[in-house]
Amino acid sequence: MDGREHAAKLRALALGALGVVYGDIGTSPLYTLRECLTEGGGFPLVPEVILGVLSLIFWALIITVTVKYVVFVMRADNQGEGGILALTALALRGMRPGHRRTGVVMAIGVMGASLFYGDSLITPAISVLSAVEGLHVVAPALDDYVIPITLTILVGLFVLQRFGTEKVGRLFGPVMLVWFITLAALGLWQIVRNPVVLGAVWPGHAVEMLFNHGWHGFLLLGAVVLAVTGAEALYADMGHFGRKPIRGAWYTIVLPSLLLCYFGQGALLLHEPDAIENPFFHLAPDWAQVPLLLLATAATIIAGQAVISGAYSVTLQAMHLRYLPRMEVMHTSEHEKGQIYMPQLNWLLLAGVLLLVLTFQTSSNLAAAYGIAVTGTMVATTLLAYKVARSLGRWKLWQAVLALAVFLTVDMALFLANLVKVEEGGWFPLVVGAAVFLLMATWRRGREVVRKRLAEDALPFDLLVERLKGGSVQRVPGTAVFLTGNPRGLPPGLLHSLKHYKVLHQRVVLLTVDIEDVPHVPDEQRFELKALSAGFFRLIVHFGFKDEPDIPQALETKRIPGLPFEPMETTYFVSRETLIRSHGKLGLPRWQEPLFIFLSKLSTSASEYFCIPPNRVVELGMQLEI
Missing domain, CATH: 1.20.1740.10 (Amino acid/polyamine transporter I)
Structure with missing residues (x-):
């Protein structure tokens, strides 16, 4: 110019x-x-x-x-x-x-x-x-x-x-x-x-x-x-x-x-x-x-x-x-x-x-x-x-x-x-x-308390792998993406899915969205992928606080080698917590608990927030005491 x-x-x-x-x-x-x-x-x-x-x-x-x-x-x-x-x-x-x-x-x-x-x-x-x-x-x-x-x-x-x-x-x-x-x-x-x-x-x-x-x-x-x-x-x-x-x-x-x-x-x-x-x-x-x-x-x-x-x-x-x-x-x-x-x-x-x-x-x-x-x-x-x-x-x-x-x-x-x-x-x-x-x-x-409670209930990955080796869980074609705020343990939604459906996809992605304290994250720094065992992957997607956190678009824009995200073969699993008061015993003061529960009810679902198509989402409900 x-x-x-x-x-x-x-x-x-x-x-x-x-x-x-x-x-x-x-x-x-x-x-x-x-x-x-x-x-x-x-x-x-x-x-x-x-x-x-x-x-x-x-x-x-x-x-x-x-x-x-x-x-x-x-x-x-x-x-x-x-x-x-x-x-x-x-x-x-x-x-x-x-x-x-x-x-x-x-x-x-x-x-x-x-x-x-x-x-x-x-x-x-x-x-x-x-x-x-x-x-x-x-x-x-x-x-x-x-x-x-x-x-x-x-x-x-x-x-x-x-x-x-x-x-x-x-x-x-x-x-x-x-x-x-x-x-x-x-x-x-x-x-x-x-x-x-x-x-x-x-x-x-x-x-x-x-x-x-x-x-x-x-x-x-x-x-x-x-x-x-x-x-x-x-x-x-x-x-x-x-x-x-x-x-x-x-x-x-x-x-x-x-x-x-x-x-x-x-x-x-x-x-x-x-x-x-x-x-x-x-x-x-x-x-x-x-x-x-x-x-x-x-x-x-x-x-x-x-x-x-x-x-x-x-x-x-x-x-x-x-x-x-x-x-x-x-x-x-x-x-x-x-x-x-x-x-x-x-x-x-x-x-x-x-x-x-x-x-x-x-x-x-x-x-x-x-x-x-x-x-x-x-x-x-x-x-x-x-x-x-x-x-x-x-x-x-x-x-x-x-x-x-x-x-x-x-x-x-x-x-x-x-x-x-x-x-x-x-x-x-x-x-x-x-x-x-x-x-x-x-x-x-309140969200800090929720994250701690979910981390407490998380199942170690090694225990799940041992269970899979026993052949008690059937694997089906496709990719399952489980959204989780914990970049280390297994999400509760995965455990609930196994409990109810008794099946697991061939590829399972444990996806965590990390909003950085910078306005924008360059495309080359967007993904952080780690291949685990038994067809599991841990994926962290980084966005800036002024970026639009559109997960499907981000996954389609940058193809990840060895991990195909075909829209019609990918299912997203999202947990929806129903919060129950603990009367101040676990984290929040008693007077703050009803306010946080009210705000949680007003919050739009994670699938809407992350722009995931409704026909590709499975929401798994769970109760959580705060």
């Missing part, structure tokens, strides 16, 4: 990143400055206050987004992939399973991922609601229709998920490009009229704002964080577009447009304080307000779409990394593996989003709930990035500690400023995060 083709590809990827990565942070100007200046009853709209707030927003975008995420965190990629769970997998690399430090690192990562779900609920609600609230300015007579219109848009957004975003996604980039150009143009027009706002780049204004207003100034940080919501998406979507396109789009389009829009709103308020009702829509002249309302609504729908897709992606990673039970996954594109639809999760998200809108009613009320989800994930990312920098990045101790001190100080200040808003709505993401954390912890611990 020559230089021109490479540059054209980077531009195309950067345009795509505008639509997927920057939808959330790109719609923040709709409400951020208004919330900052009305925080805690409101600040006097005098030049010192406006410049101080603009300075805080400016430096939040520079320190948190540009320096922390764009410069530093995006360097911690897991084979090009990013996101809180990919970072957790990196941080856990080389750590001893079961060690206390391993548990702490895992808990930080799971809590960060759990809070992301709170963000996934709040972002569509606050984004669409803030855009539709432009009716207050454009057509005040339609105020009563703000909630119904918002609910209608959100329902339509979630209903359309099942059709996929491949075609609509092509429009996301161009629409967001128009959106950012509009932000820049509206802001620049006001800055030219009142260029004094450019003085806000001096950090002294931010420091004075914090110290001159004491506790009220500190609480202001809880609204300033709204300017950096969506920063995690830069890192989470790195695997889709690459580091260079995301960075290029940020430096050349997104950051300049955001700053121009914020400073433009500040310039407007300096000479028109009454515009504080909705400074964003007051930026536009009367003739442009209706088109701006429509464009803003489109941009917020895109922002919501990006977060919903992100929730699917995080959930799929969590399933593969064994933090969540298996759920139905539908691929909506023949070309892009990352475009998926998860029906169960989709309807849960829709119910949560609609409940949010009906409960909080306005974007201002939702803003109080937004910050905790965002800043909690940011704190988790900083801590995990420090661990990766020390263990894998080979940073010197003083370098890592210095970066940790700077970023963690900013993150904790933003988090604590939001923590005081628990009663105002901050309880919501905390409740969601705690619930998801409990589900993840229960599922992972």
Whole structure:
């Protein structure tokens, strides 16, 4: 690929990143400055206050987004992939399973991922609601229709998920490009009229704002964080577009447009304080307000779409990394593996989003709930990035500690400023995060207990071989594949099959699927085969946590010498455990047992998860006490 083709590809990827990565942070100007200046009853709209707030927003975008995420965190990629769970997998690399430090690192990562779900609920609600609230300015007579219109848009957004975003996604980039150009143009027009706002780049204004207003100034940080919501998406979507396109789009389009829009709103308020009702829509002249309302609504729908897709992606990673039970996954594109639809999760998200809108009613009320989800994930990312920098990045101790001190100080200040808003709505993401954390912890611990119980009941291979030599078991043509989570002993399903059918296939494959802590496993490293005796083989198939674990396709794609997998001659045997409570005697605490059993019932079968055709599967039921 020559230089021109490479540059054209980077531009195309950067345009795509505008639509997927920057939808959330790109719609923040709709409400951020208004919330900052009305925080805690409101600040006097005098030049010192406006410049101080603009300075805080400016430096939040520079320190948190540009320096922390764009410069530093995006360097911690897991084979090009990013996101809180990919970072957790990196941080856990080389750590001893079961060690206390391993548990702490895992808990930080799971809590960060759990809070992301709170963000996934709040972002569509606050984004669409803030855009539709432009009716207050454009057509005040339609105020009563703000909630119904918002609910209608959100329902339509979630209903359309099942059709996929491949075609609509092509429009996301161009629409967001128009959106950012509009932000820049509206802001620049006001800055030219009142260029004094450019003085806000001096950090002294931010420091004075914090110290001159004491506790009220500190609480202001809880609204300033709204300017950096969506920063995690830069890192989470790195695997889709690459580091260079995301960075290029940020430096050349997104950051300049955001700053121009914020400073433009500040310039407007300096000479028109009454515009504080909705400074964003007051930026536009009367003739442009209706088109701006429509464009803003489109941009917020895109922002919501990006977060919903992100929730699917995080959930799929969590399933593969064994933090969540298996759920139905539908691929909506023949070309892009990352475009998926998860029906169960989709309807849960829709119910949560609609409940949010009906409960909080306005974007201002939702803003109080937004910050905790965002800043909690940011704190988790900083801590995990420090661990990766020390263990894998080979940073010197003083370098890592210095970066940790700077970023963690900013993150904790933003988090604590939001923590005081628990009663105002901050309880919501905390409740969601705690619930998801409990589900993840229960599922992972429960599956460990199940694996130990199955290993205890496993029959040694040598004993089975001795029985086969006696000729008491008849062998039949074909290949039997027994799925087992234990790569050493014999699976219980094999013993149950022998007990009931009294026959065994000529070739028996004991197959274990191993999901690695890397996004993708190369084809040449996919299989690990060991020939045993008496026609038995032990096969370990390796997938990355972003690969689709399609077992039949993997076996057909790469033919294994001496082990034919003819589709019509291969039968897959899958065990389905019926779990029985042991009242805390064997592993799980008594209160966790019913929750784990409930999650197990929700989990889709292994045959569905591993894409095995239903007409080639034999499911063997067994009871297991946990």
